[in-house]
Amino acid sequence: MTAVATIAQILTNAARALRGCSDSPRLDAELLLGKVLGLSRSSLVAHDARPLDAGDERVYAELLHQRVRGVPIAYLTGEREFWSLPLIVTPxxxxPRPETESLVQHALQVMPENVPICVLDLGTGSGAIALSLASERSLWNITAVDLSPQALEVAAQNSAALKLPRVKWRLGNWFDAVPSERFHLIVSNPPYIADEDQALASLAAEPVMALTAGRSGLDALSAIIAQAPRHLHAGGWLVLEHGATQAPAVTDLLAQYGFASVSTFSDFSGKPRVTLGTHTQH
Ligand SMILES: C[S@@+](CC[C@H](N)C(=O)[O-])C[C@H]1O[C@@H](n2cnc3c(N)ncnc32)[C@H](O)[C@@H]1O
Known part of the structure; x- marks a missing residue:
């Protein structure tokens, strides 16, 4: 008769197997087992002498196999926390990345708090930015755009699950989705990786349209900056996330299209990631 493995033994072995492919092997092992058993991480520890049944062990082995092959933990658990909101995440x-919380922080700071303004989130994906802003500002009238119908479905699911139904979801190519509308604040974390960038190899599980933007990586940022003045009220703000080396190019583009008070801010790990500017004239 083969010995039945306990939660403690399974976790030790799994963390060892994940060592080469994850920065947080033990955490990943616990999150995946918690998903299979429907238990929190603290419950796993509290019940670590419990034996695993064969069915659960098989499901867990399959999840581990996918993680070893590079599938992000969030796709395997189906969720990721962003701005303290538990978001549904699918491939x-x-x-959503922690550095994007820095964009949310600057967007909140740049506008007055208790004024009912119109806000646009371009390339909303899971809805991470739009829903974070909605959770902080009940008076803001927020519209969010994406070119992917599947992404908008996930965003709408998040909106319902978080009981933040005020965001309007629009399908389309950047401003084509809101052709004649103007906003007080436009935010975007667009794709900004160059088509041939070697970093893409480690991001293969994520949608390519969320990642790449032409040879220089600046195609989406350029398109948004060029069109934003026609969609901002006088004195409105554009707040952009970009790659860690792209701040000078984004600053130049903003100046070229008439933006003032242009500044760049670093994310929580010290990389220049968010650049913003205001548009004062039409
Ligand atoms: C870097 S992801 C950002 C997702 C989300 N805002 C976040 O911060 O986690 C960029 C998003 O832009 C969308 N996108 C790409 N090209 C687009 C286009 N031409 N028009 C609208 N959305 C686009 C992608 O589908 C993707 O959801």
Missing amino acids: AVLV
Whole structure:
């Protein structure tokens, strides 16, 4: 008769197997087992002498196999926390990154708090930015756009699950989805990786349309900056996330299209990631 493995033994072995492919092997092992057993991480520890039944062990082995092959943990668990909101995440959307919380922070800071303004989130994906803003500002009238119908489905599911139904979801190519509308604030974390960038190899599980933007990586940022003045009220703000080396190019583009008070801010790990500017004239 073969010995039945306990939760403690399974976790030790899994963390060892994940060592080469994850920065947080033990955490990943616990999150995946928690998903299979429907238990929190603290419950796993509290019950770590419990034996695993064969069915659960098989399901867990399959999830581990996918993680070893590079599938992001968020796609395997189906969720990711962003701005303290538990978001549903599927392979149709970019896994929201902690650095994007810095964009949310600057967007909140740049506008007055208790004024009912119109806000646009371009390339909303899971809805991470739009829903974070909606959770903080009940008076804001927020519209969010994506070119991917599958991404908008995930965003709408998040909107319902989080009981933040005020965001309007629009399908389309950047401003084509809101052709004659103007906003007080436009935010975007668009694709900004160059088509041939070697970093793409480690991002193969995520949708390519969420990642790449032409030879220089600046195609989406350029298109948004060029069209934004026609969609901003006088004195409105554009707040953009970009790659860590792209701040000078984004600053130049903003100046070229008439933006003032242009500044760049670093994310929580010190990389220049968010650039914003205001448009004062039409
Ligand atoms: C980097 S992801 C950002 C997702 C989300 N805002 C976040 O921060 O996690 C970029 C998003 O832009 C969308 N996108 C790409 N090209 C687009 C276009 N031409 N028009 C509208 N959305 C586009 C992608 O589908 C993707 O959801």
